[in-house]
Amino acid sequence: MISELLKFNDEFVAKEGYKPFITSKYPDKKIAIVTCMDTRLVELLPAALGIKNGDVKMIKNAGGVISDPWDSTMRSLLVAIYELGVNQIMVIGHTECGVKGMNAQEMIHLMEKRGISKETISLVERCGIDLEKWLKGFDETEQAVKDSVNLVKNHPLVPGEIEVTGYIMDSTTGKLTILK
Numbered sequence: 001m002i003s004e005l006l007k008f009n010d011e012f013v014a015k016e017g018y019k020p021f022i023t024s025k026y027p028d029k030k031i032a033i034v035t036c037m038d039t040r041l042v043e044l045l046p047a048a049l050g051i052k053n054g055d056v057k058m059i060k061n062a063g064g065v066i067s068d069p070w071d072s073t074m075r076s077l078l079v080a081i082y083e084l085g086v087n088q089i090m091v092i093g094h095t096e097c098g099v100k101g102m103n104a105q106e107m108i109h110l111m112e113k114r115g116i117s118k119e120t121i122s123l124v125e126r127c128g129i130d131l132e133k134w135l136k137g138f139d140e141t142e143q144a145v146k147d148s149v150n151l152v153k154n155h156p157l158v159p160g161e162i163e164v165t166g167y168i169m170d171s172t173t174g175k176l177t178i179l180k
Contacts, residue, residue, distance in 0.1 A: 023054025025084065032057040032080040034073060034148065035092040036064035036099070040171045045092065048174025057086060063099030063138060064092060066148040069155055078157055088163045089152055093145040094171045100144075102137025141168060146179055 012018065029051070035041060037060040046052070057080045059073055066073045080086040108121060108131060125131055138144035145166040152164045166179040 021053045027054070027056050027080075027084060027086060029055045029088075030086050031055070031088045031090060032059060032077055032086045033090045033092060034059045034061075034064055034066065034077070035090075035169075036060065036094055036097055037062055038094060038097065038171065041094060041169070044171070044174050045169065048169065048176065057084060063097060063102075063144065064094070064148075065099070065138065065144045066091070066151050069151055074152070074155065077152065081158065081162060087161070089165070091145050091148045091152070091164070091166045092169050092176070093141040093167070094169045095141070096171050097141050099137040100141050101139065102135070104132045104135035107135045142179060149179070 033045075033056050035045060035058065057076075059076045059080075061073055066077075068074070077086075077089060080089075111121065112118065121131065145168065149164050149166040152158055152162075158164075168177045168179065169175070170177075
């Protein structure tokens, strides 16, 4: 499958298909969006919000949440604010998210089925990684988004004038609902 993607890429570059996408590294709308990596949102979210290449900084992860004030998503937001001029942040969860209710024990079991030894898992835990906490999903999407918004708003390195808002997107229709 990767070879097909690479073949397409060669043709895309040869035909200069990239030209409509040329933009700078600075987001035109000065917005960063934190959202889920769900495949349904890849084209739906930009289409539903009317954004195009170059408009926003898009940061995606499993669940679209910020789970720790010092994780890579928060680091990316700080880069977006201080290096790229972002002054608004949207945290967008979505309906039917696979991280909702994700079970850490099931994930560990799947790792073992794929060949990760119990010894390796035990070693990771002895090194201070709480896999139960790290791999746990969230119970309610709305609360997970609210928690992420609060984490960003109250982060010691985020300036007070940065606007941070939370939303839930319908993963079928693209309808966005603001969270209060």
